[in-house]
Amino acid sequence: MRPIELELGVIAQAAGSARLHIGATDVIVGVKVEVASPSPFAPTQGRLGVTVEFSPCASPVYQGRFGETYGEQIAAAIEASLAPSTRAGGAAAAAAAPANGGAAGASTSATATAAPTPSASGPSWGLDLGKLCISAGKTAWALYVDALVLNDDGNVVGAVSAATLAALVDTRIPKVEVTTDAAGEEEIELDDSPGAAWRLDVSRVPLVVTVAQVGSQCVVDLAAPEERCSSSALHVAVNRAGQVCGATSSGRAGVEASMLLAMTETAQRLAPGLWEQIMRFLQSPAR
Amino acid sequence: MAAAGAVAVKVRALVPGADVALIERVLNVHDAPSNTTFVCVGDEISTEGQEGFLRGHGTQVVDGKLVATVCGVVERVNKLIYVKTLNSRYNAEQGDVVVGRVADLAGKAWRVDLKSRQEAKLLLSAVHLPGGIQRRRNAEDELNMRSFFREGELISAEVQSVHADGSVALHTRSAKYGKLVCGQLLEVPPNLIKRQKQHFHTLEALGVELIIGCNGLVWVAPLRPDRLAAANAAAGGGAGSAGADEDEAAAAAPPPPPSRMQLEVVCRMANAIRVLTRLYMPVYPASIMATYEAAVEGEVALADMMEPGFLEAVVGQEAQRRSSAMQE
Numbered sequence: 001m002r003p004i005e006l007e008l009g010v011i012a013q014a015a016g017s018a019r020l021h022i023g024a025t026d027v028i029v030g031v032k033v034e035v036a037s038p039s040p041f042a043p044t045q046g047r048l049g050v051t052v053e054f055s056p057c058a059s060p061v062y063q064g065r066f067g068e069t070y071g072e073q074i075a076a077a078i079e080a081s082l083a084p085s086t087r088a089g090g091a092a093a094a095a096a097a098p099a100n101g102g103a104a105g106a107s108t109s110a111t112a113t114a115a116p117t118p119s120a121s122g123p124s125w126g127l128d129l130g131k132l133c134i135s136a137g138k139t140a141w142a143l144y145v146d147a148l149v150l151n152d153d154g155n156v157v158g159a160v161s162a163a164t165l166a167a168l169v170d171t172r173i174p175k176v177e178v179t180t181d182a183a184g185e186e187e188i189e190l191d192d193s194p195g196a197a198w199r200l201d202v203s204r205v206p207l208v209v210t211v212a213q214v215g216s217q218c219v220v221d222l223a224a225p226e227e228r229c230s231s232s233a234l235h236v237a238v239n240r241a242g243q244v245c246g247a248t249s250s251g252r253a254g255v256e257a258s259m260l261l262a263m264t265e266t267a268q269r270l271a272p273g274l275w276e277q278i279m280r281f282l283q284s285p286a287r
Numbered sequence: 288m289a290a291a292g293a294v295a296v297k298v299r300a301l302v303p304g305a306d307v308a309l310i311e312r313v314l315n316v317h318d319a320p321s322n323t324t325f326v327c328v329g330d331e332i333s334t335e336g337q338e339g340f341l342r343g344h345g346t347q348v349v350d351g352k353l354v355a356t357v358c359g360v361v362e363r364v365n366k367l368i369y370v371k372t373l374n375s376r377y378n379a380e381q382g383d384v385v386v387g388r389v390a391d392l393a394g395k396a397w398r399v400d401l402k403s404r405q406e407a408k409l410l411l412s413a414v415h416l417p418g419g420i421q422r423r424r425n426a427e428d429e430l431n432m433r434s435f436f437r438e439g440e441l442i443s444a445e446v447q448s449v450h451a452d453g454s455v456a457l458h459t460r461s462a463k464y465g466k467l468v469c470g471q472l473l474e475v476p477p478n479l480i481k482r483q484k485q486h487f488h489t490l491e492a493l494g495v496e497l498i499i500g501c502n503g504l505v506w507v508a509p510l511r512p513d514r515l516a517a518a519n520a521a522a523g524g525g526a527g528s529a530g531a532d533e534d535e536a537a538a539a540a541p542p543p544p545p546s547r548m549q550l551e552v553v554c555r556m557a558n559a560i561r562v563l564t565r566l567y568m569p570v571y572p573a574s575i576m577a578t579y580e581a582a583v584e585g586e587v588a589l590a591d592m593m594e595p596g597f598l599e600a601v602v603g604q605e606a607q608r609r610s611s612a613m614q615e
Binding site for chain 1: 300301
């Protein structure tokens with residue numbers, strides 16, 4: 001893989017932000033937190049929203065509608081990897097199904113078998129949205145992850161995923177205290193001092209690795225001209241332990257079942273190392 | 288691109304403007320020299336000591352002062368003052384060797400994308416048919432145009448003429464021009480490429496074929512035996528009938544795939560050109576070879592050639608070359 005270049009805290013106004021270069025691919029991710037009301041379907045969880053936007057300067061193909069729809073697809077894949085409880089299974093299957101009928105079935109079944117079983121304490125991968133709850137059913141933190149692709153030199157999905165991880169590590173959420181006054185009304189007190197802020201637990205956030213098929217080989221981290229040679233690509237979300245947390249496919253041609261397995265295995269081999277490298281960099285004192 | 292399975296990923300801090308800082312440090316220049324040769328948009332161009340001047344490209348008179356409208360180098364020719372930009376599109380000139388991609392078939396001509404202002408035209412009457420056979424000018428011939436060059440294929444050609452409206456006509460009337468297959472295409476700013484006597488280079492010792500197109504497209508490919516024969520035939524004064532037979536035989540049997548070692552040499556050569564492009568240094572055979580040899584001598588891995596360590600070594604080499612040139 002090409003070296004990854006990371007910079008944190010590039011947007012002063014955001015709760016957390018990161019800029020990432022892979023080759024000439026340039027991605028900037030900002031995380032915004034705000035107090036909102038939780039969704040009625042999950043009253044004890046925070047909200048999460050992911051958007052991916054493409055700068056029309058990145059590549060001529062992103063002008064007009066294509067950039068929007070492609071951005072939505074990537075956002076769905078990233079959101080699914082961050083919050084499995086909300087739309088994971090559905091999004092992965094929905095995104096894979098129209099692309100290649102038969103193979104998609106295999107991809108979703110692989111997801112189902114390899115995915116760690118959800119435990120009662122919380123989601124088995126991704127962010128623990130339960131921690132974002134302030135007051136059950138009334139207030140919770142809403143987490144908005146906004147990614148902007150400034151330049152496309154291949155491996156955009158991987159870059160957005162890695163930048164999102166870095167931005168989440170950088171994110172500080174202010175501490176709040178809920179006090180109940182005499183009338184029984186809950187009141188929220190926000191402590192704005194930086195020392196009182198807490199960070200998200202990212203240890204279970206998976207990375208999305210794009211494995212592309214070129215000829216009969218599977219390769220990772222393609223540059224833009226190389227991507228045009230690939231017949232199909234599989235975006236696999238893999239967590240730190242090498243477990244598959246979701247898969248999305250893209251590309252013109254379908255993927256054979258045996259190839260699919262090889263691609264998934266490649267992603268599983270690569271992702272834990274990548275995760276460790278990024279975390280080691282983020283935690284190094286030199287940064 | 289990396290082979291699947293290798294799990295060595297480098298993660299490091301993003302330093303904006305690292306390349307410029309590197310060049311400044313190694314060449315030992317701090318802050319661009321504030322001379323009048325380089326100007327930015329809005330900079331005033333001094334016209335002192337001149338009795339009147341002619342306003343050229345990239346300049347404008349604002350409040351009686353000459354001001355640059357583009358970034359670049361100030362050029363003065365007698366009274367004419369103009370600014371030459373550091374980065375511009377390719378300006379075709381007659382006789383230029385170019386590499387282009389076939390964009391479209393239009394009637395009796397191919398439209399070729401040269402990364403210029405407009406697409407160039409390659410007339411059917413301006414191509415050299417394989418085997419050197421005479422073309423019969425009929426409708427069937429025009430229908431068979433796709434059998435020579437299809438859309439999306441890369442070709443090398445020469446600029447035959449540049450018309451007054453800026454349109455460019457190409458020709459491939461030589462054995463050395465034609466379709467390019469099995470190699471790497473690199474994009475270089477055309478300003479970095481100087482026009483030279485030779486733009487085709489066959490490095491037989493390394494087994495590499497190099498075409499430095501004047502339009503900023505550079506082709507690096509493993510040397511194939513049939514291409515070598517064609518190059519020799521062209522050098523020896525036109526392909527004879529025997530050469531034509533060989534051409535046909537070569538076309539019938541696909542050449543053997545290049546060995547891994549040969550491919551590595553090609554990749555290294557391509558990376559050497561990428562390094563030069565990144566450092567905005569002129570791309571010509573000597574500079575490419577110097578960079579290539581520096582990489583071989585330093586035993587720099589293929590993937591590490593774009594790393595800051597090697598970039599620094601290349602800039603250091605350039606600094607040394609300049610200081611020795613100054614002494615002479």
